[in-house]
Amino acid sequence: xxxxxxxxxxxxxxxxxxxxxxxxxxxxxxxxxxxxxxxxxxxxxxxxxxxxxxxxxxxxxxxxxxxxxxxxxxxxxxxxxxxxxxxxxxxxxxxxxxxxxxxxxxxxxxxxxx
Amino acid sequence: xxxxxxxxxxxxxxxxxxxxxxxxxxxxxxxxxxxxxxxxxxxxxxxxxxxxxxxxxxxxxxxxxxxxxxxxxxxxxxxxxxxxxxxxxxxxxxxxxxxxxxxxxxxxxx
Numbered sequence: 001x002x003x004x005x006x007x008x009x010x011x012x013x014x015x016x017x018x019x020x021x022x023x024x025x026x027x028x029x030x031x032x033x034x035x036x037x038x039x040x041x042x043x044x045x046x047x048x049x050x051x052x053x054x055x056x057x058x059x060x061x062x063x064x065x066x067x068x069x070x071x072x073x074x075x076x077x078x079x080x081x082x083x084x085x086x087x088x089x090x091x092x093x094x095x096x097x098x099x100x101x102x103x104x105x106x107x108x109x110x111x112x113x114x
Numbered sequence: 115x116x117x118x119x120x121x122x123x124x125x126x127x128x129x130x131x132x133x134x135x136x137x138x139x140x141x142x143x144x145x146x147x148x149x150x151x152x153x154x155x156x157x158x159x160x161x162x163x164x165x166x167x168x169x170x171x172x173x174x175x176x177x178x179x180x181x182x183x184x185x186x187x188x189x190x191x192x193x194x195x196x197x198x199x200x201x202x203x204x205x206x207x208x209x210x211x212x213x214x215x216x217x218x219x220x221x222x223x224x
Contacts, residue, residue, distance in 0.1 A: 033210070042118075042201050042214030043158065056210050090157055092212075103212060105157035 002027060004093050004106035012112045013081050021076045021109045025093030031055075032074040033103060034066060035090040043090055049074050050096055078111075086113045117141060120202050120215035128223055131192045135218045137185040137202030147178055149187050150201040152217065158201055161187075192222045 005024045013019050025032050031050045035043035045058035049068035068074045072093075078085055088110050092103035120137045127133050139147075147164035162169065164176040164185055175188040185202055202215035 031210075033212075035212075035214075040122075040216075042216045043212070045211045045213065048210055056207075058211065102160050105159070107157050 004091055004104050006089075006091050006106040006109050008109055009107070010110045010112075012114065014114050015081055015083060017081050017113075018077065018079045019081060019111060021078075021089050021091075021111070022073065023076070023091030023093075023106060024073045025091075026104050029093035029095050029104070030072050031094045031096045032068060032072065033092045033094070034074070034076045035092065035105075036060070037088040037090060037108070039087070046076070081113045083113050086111060115140060116216070117213050118202055118204050118215035120200075120218045122216055122218060124219040124221050126221045126223060127192055129192055129194060131222075132188065132190050133192055133220060134189075135187045135200055135202075135220075137187075137215050139183050139185070139202075139204045139213075141204070141206055142183060143206055144183075144204045145207065146205040147185050148203040148205075148212075149174075149176055149185075150203055150214075152199045152201055154198075158214075161200070189220075192220075194222050194224065196220060197222045 007022045033048040034046040037043040047057040048055050052068045063079045065077045088108045090108045091106045094103045118139045149161040150158040151161045152158040164178045168177040173190045177186045199217040199219045201217045204213045
């Protein structure tokens, strides 16, 4: 049973460019959340997708957008990259239900903005 | 003030030691509490949930004090493999958005 997968593993971009990161959830999961983890800090919630819609959003600017596809996979897009966007981007998947269920994290995409 | 605060450490302890981590959270509406473990350059993984009555999983004991908005993790008989960053996590709804502390780094030495 494959866990959460993310691509690419590493990415180097320059300021002002745009980037797309991809995530495939764990089998049986229908909800995908994205987190940004800067060096030496805990992950910060960007947004969550369920039924192809953004259900909840953290304190991130509109430069950060996403999408969920019918097969539950998801993309995170970041426009007009800034140096401060350099971080590990983590995708987490879960199965939506009333009470808390564990979110499983993928290995992350390490983005460096030069 | 951060919503979830932890002492960043590092905590340097010898093998076999007992070590305790603390975490405070600011939102009294918080519903669920967890400890995650993150190895260097890896993804976070759930270590254990934290319940009001306190709970234990082998060498790990977690406790929650809702009145003080305080969470703790105790590790007994530390192993070299316990070296990692421990993240305190809080949720405010049905578990959709995880709010992480900054993490506490533990280094267990031989």
